[in-house]
Amino acid sequence: MSDENNEPGRRERKLQQQRDHLADTAWELFETEGYDSVTMERIAAVADVAKGTLYKHFPVKEALLRHCFHRELREGEAEGRRVLLQLAPGRPRLQKFLQVSAAWSEPRRRYLLPYLMFRLGEPGRRDGRGERSGMEQIFTWLLADGQAAGCFRTDVAAPALAVYLEFLYVAAMLRWLTGAAASLTAEMDTMLDVFLGGVEVRP
Known part of the structure; x- marks a missing residue:
């Protein structure tokens, strides 16, 4: 195969490596100097790139968080599925996933509110072209x-149910991040109970 045919793949790999380098540099600075204190200019200087290069890939600091978090989720997906498949389908798997998610969120709490606010405001959330988690x-x-x-009703398609659940998940996360809920794990359990059982009291 010619170098010309290889070029798009090589170019994409180099771009990905640069994006990873920028995100890793930003994360180290966030951890050592504090998220609010770190500027985009500081990230560019430590990463040894021009400011324009950084802004081309990541227009704001929250986009760097998005890259770091989504990469972690992708890297852990295979192992996560393996763990979930050891449980019975239905509530046990959903509950386990939410528990694992809560455990992952705890040490990243100080970054999650700006990340979520950024994600909820992204145009890609509405037109489907944005980077998905x-x-x-x-x-x-x-x-x-x-x-x-x-285990679950089938008159509503799974993709539609997933959208409902995702927004309940975000609501539970926001309650925890804003201090309305003390325990994220407990909040996720309550949210799942409401999602699966509803709020209507039936005789």
Whole structure:
């Protein structure tokens, strides 16, 4: 195969390596100097790139958080699925996933509010072109699996249920981040109970 045919793949790898380098540099600075104190100019200087190069890839600091978090989720997805498949489909898998998510969130708490606010305001959230976290895909898989096992209702498609669950997940996260809930794990358990059982009291 010619170098010309290899060029797009090589170029994409180099771009990805540069994006990873910028995100890793930013994360180290956030951890050592504090998120609020670190400027984009500081990140560019430590990463040894022009400010224009940094802004081309990441227009704001929150985009760097997004890159770091989404990369972690992708890297842990295979192991996460393996763990979940050891449990029965339905509530046990959903609950385990939420517990793991809560444990992952605890040490990253100081970054999650700016990340979530950025994600909720991104145009890509509405037009479908934005960088996705993979959360909706995981919820869709867990819900479809539960439907196939007879655990969940099937009159609503799994992708639609996943959207409902994702926004309840964000609401639970925001309650914890803003101090309305003391324990994220407990808040996620309550949210899941509401999602699965509803709020209507039936005779």
